[in-house]
Amino acid sequence: MNPLLDVRDLVVRHGPRTTVDHISFDVAPGETLGLVGPSGCGKSSTAMAVLQLRRPAGGEVWFDGHELTSLNEKQLRPLRPAMQPVFQDPYGSLGPRHRIRDAIAEPLRVQGSWDRTTGPARVAELLEQVGLDLSLGDRRPHELSGGQCQRAGIARALACEPKLLVLDEPVSALDPSLRAGVLNLLAELQERLDLGYLFICHDLALVRHFCDRVAEMREGRIVRTTPAAPPSPPRSPAATPR
Template sequence: MPLLDVRDLVVRYGNVTAVDRVSFALEAGETLALNGPSGCGKSSTALAVLQLPRPAAGEVHFEGRELTSLTESELRPLRPRMQPVFQDPYGSLSPRHRIRDAVAEPLKVQGRWDPEGGPARVAELLTRVGLDPSHGDRHPHELSGGQCQRAGVARALASDPRLLVLDEPVSALDPSVRAGVLNLLADLQDELGLGYLFICHDRSVVRHFADRVIEMRDGRVTSP
């Protein structure tokens, strides 16, 4: 059974069809890239996989469960296992919160925060993504782009996910920093067995990082 199995996915915004009957499957421990020009439907596909928003048609099977037919309350316990990492490392974290609070937030929202062990868990997550625990005392604007994106990855890992939806996670970073973040993601995948749905328009990055590539254009898959 694939970790993720998407069948004939359709996403519409009003009268515009952004994703038109897209299908693919992703195994645990695999990186599947959606590649194509801006506006081709890559990010809309990724968000629909996360049920943000709900697709207009099609099916999304995650760990054997079909998500589109579930109510929001039925989806809630599954959401921690599917986590996004977005393109803008600063925009994905609240500028008002310290990094430690941003990383702790998923644990608190999910009712898993332990006042005694929680700070150690946050420090562990920061260390795992290559940050010093002291970075937790800073606000996002006090970190570099690469450090901030690593903090975003730590925040995603706090939920113990099985799937990361990586929406252009390195396109805003300098090339040298980009390589470090990609190496981090590869190491985490090897260590944790994560599945990656990797959204990227840069073919050179895709060739380096992905196990398989699906090309998209005008909302459709042009080559599996």
């Protein structure tokens, strides 16, 4: 199976400083790759470069058969709906003045695919898909909990039916009691929609629990990529239950 996302020798610079130094990784359809490392190691710079929100200084980003770094903004526009971000701050990413239903509808309007007849039903479907009551659509972000806001952010990311979500610390701002619910939601959505996830996090234990593979990043470089959890050793015949 060809990768959905294939990053090759990526370089990102902030002024004279190299924050991402020739890294390579890939994500298959329906797979979760965890990108883990300490603050300042280049994880978020990688996410921005994958999404082409920051243009890399070198390397290639292949997504769904297209090499993105060679495309101008007009050429990128039809590809953007298929790769969507979910950011760390659920309140800031939705916009404080927007009602939740308007924030979810915004990507459809930006892409020119909003329809007055079917649009409200699509927003209602998305709210239901992420486990939010339809009445919450009339509220603004400050009237929701952090977990509810992050669910709304996920609904917003799903509006244009993406193939890849770039999840940049999606649960680190949530209380521990809310994290499991959001992670379970992401797992359910992935199984149902066959989404690929680039899951960026600083918590190695969480990444090993949630992801299929783990790429560990230090000082702008990926130092190792491993399966998230080693397979269980086979049972000896004597231990096999009858």
